[in-house]
Each structure stands twice: as C-alpha cells, then as structure tokens.
Amino acid sequence: VDLVVEVAHPCVAQEHGEDILAHADFMLGSPTALAHEDTERRLRAAAARGGHTLYVPRGALWGCEDIERMDRGGTLTALTVTMTKAPQSFRLQGTLRARLAELVAAGGRGVLYEGPVRPLCALAPNNVNSMAAACVAAPRLGFDGVRARLVADPSVPDWHVVEVEVTGAGDQGRALRVTSTRRNPAAPGAVTGTATRDAFWSSL
Template structure:
C-alpha cells in the first residue's frame, strides 16, 4: 500500500519514521508528501529526501501519483479545502476529525466515497471505548455521553495558571470551534454516539498535569460505561497525545487485515 501524506509536522514525521524507517507495517510505505505553501518548499524537499519519498506542491499531481490512500495530518482547513477532491480519486484517513462538525461537509464526503467506492478512515485517536458507544447507540440504548478532557495548561492557554481551571463547558460542536486543535476526540466520540449537539464536553487546563487525560461517561438502557485514558503528550507537540500517532498506525495496519477487531 502506497500512502500519500498531507502534513509534515510532529505527527507526519512520526509516521514517516515508523513506516518508512522502522518498516512497522509490512508492505506499507509513504511514497508521496505534499505541502502547497511556497515558504515550505525547502523544508519539504529535505524531509522527502531524508525519508525517501516524492515531494509535491500540487494537489492534482499528488493525487495522480501511485498512492493508494491519503493520510491527512494537517488541520481542519485542509480537510474543508481538499476532502471532497481527494475522495473522488482516493480513499482518505482523517486525523482532523473535527472537520466533521460541519454536518453538510460530512454528508457530501460520505456521498462521494459511496459513489466512488472509496473509504473514509477515522482513527480513534487519543481515546478508547468507541466500539461500546457505537454499539449502544446503534441499538437505541444510549441516552447520555459526557467527555471531560484535562490537559497541561500550557497546551491550552497562554495565561499562567496557579490552579486548574475549567476553560470550556458545552457541546462537542462548540468545543471544536473554540479549540480546533484540542477537541478532535470530542467529534470522534460524537460520531460514534449521540452527535455533536448532544455530546457534552468539559475542558480543564491544569498547570500540574503532565498528561492528556480523557474521561468518558455514557449511560442508557445498555448500562453505564466509564473510561479514562491518561495519555503522555507527544514530545514534539504537547497538544497531541502520543497514542494518536499509534492509533493511525493501527488503523493503517487494519486496512488489509483478514481479521478486524472492534
């Protein structure tokens, strides 16, 4: 499987290391990487050289290459701009799941994927338990879902805090608009469950926390579910949990696995 990568930041570099250098997924390689921004061309060429892939500054040329799947590790704006065009020609793995807070965009991309026979892969990212939420919701047995996220204060605000502070309470839809780089997990949870309007989110900035902590509470006629994950932040980008990159690798490995768990 040839992969085309959008994004050369901490997450993109992590994938290049694990896939192209460590060869963690047999038969899988990142063969193309794109960044259309003019000021990024020199850095893009260096990265492409270091990891033995082809750099592109044109989306059309990128999609015309021999890639089988596009992995987006950039931002919500990139998904809004290119998501539909990509799906007309390739399958797509999204890490900026917050783009799907725009229900109209989600429905358009879903329609294109169905028409073209392509797939949209959404890794679980920094949380777990989505299979339980999805199963309960499918059966109409899910009534309430709450996500409480606690992160190191410096990853959420430039204000120096002396004690923990709740900086957001509201719906998942509101959370992703106010914290587009920190609330993708809220949208993933929403898509598995009750939707962006009915999924409740609290975000806490904690000056003493060294981990990204996500706590899910769900209830309904299926029973009750409580799940907490305490993620180590990515060393290169504290706004992202280390496990996020691992979940992308697991999703890629699962694409061609004969047995799929969950």
C-alpha cells in the same frame, strides 16, 4: 494512490476532501472538520459518488467500539468526554484563548468549556479530535448531543487525561454507567499524546 491520510488541520478536509475522495480512500485525522455540517454532508456524498471510504481513527478515544455498539442498538442515552491538559498543550481560538489566558494568570486549574461538542470544534480544532471521534461513533447523539468538558490543569504538564462517561438506557430508574480514564503520556506543550500516535498508526 489508495489512501490519503490527513494529520494536519480540519481545513484540509474542508477544502480538499471532496477532491481526495474522488480518487482514493481518505483517513481523517482531524474529525473536528465534521462538526461543520456542510463539510460532513459534502464528504459523505463525495465518498458515495467516488466509491471510496471516509475513515475516522479512534485516536485517544477509549471504548470506541462499545460506544458504537450501544448507539447502533439504541441503548446509549448520554456520552460525555472530558479532556484535561496543561495550558501550554492547547491551541485555542476566539473566546477560549482569552479564557485560557485568564486561567494562566490565576495560576490554577479551571474549566475552559462545558457544553455540546459542535461549537467547541471550531474553537479548539487541534485539541478535541477525540471528542469529534466520539460524535462519529455515536451518530444518534452526534455533535450536538455528545457533551464536552475541556479543562486546563498546570499540575499535569506531561499528561493528557481523557475521561469518557457513558450512560445506557435505564430500567425502573436504574441505568448502566461506565466511566473510563485514560492517562496519555505527552511531551510538555505537545498537542497529541504518545499513545494517541500509536493508536492512530494501528488504525492504518
């Protein structure tokens, strides 16, 4: 076996990632696993020990290469990823599950979470892998510096909308700002959009 591909849940990497990397390259389809600092440290160490590579596919993250290039050059100062989905597309834990129930009862659009990506990953491990991929692409900001905004919107039952806002280093009060919006077709209730699957396969 040359490559093992995980597309199930971050617990696979947390519990078995080190064993996999001892024998093969590992593509992490659930990079929310890396929000757990000990898991990231153990997987990186296992990859180095075993002489194998830990891959993170871009998924629904648009502009990944540009983000990585700006971060590497030290010109990336802020990165925010906003994900908007219909309520039935979320698989949430803890306080976010209760917040989603409130929004569904109210029948409107609302913000489920706004803040750093790291704590969100444990609350929405199946829904925010694109945000986690952004953190990997921008390690200077990382899981604590990249900002997340998660929105439930019943008016988009068959779309997943991902907005990426990038801010570069400024000069005399002026800074580069780029915003991209990706509307990804999705079956009602699906966690992953159809174009994300295509992007994942192209990473292979």
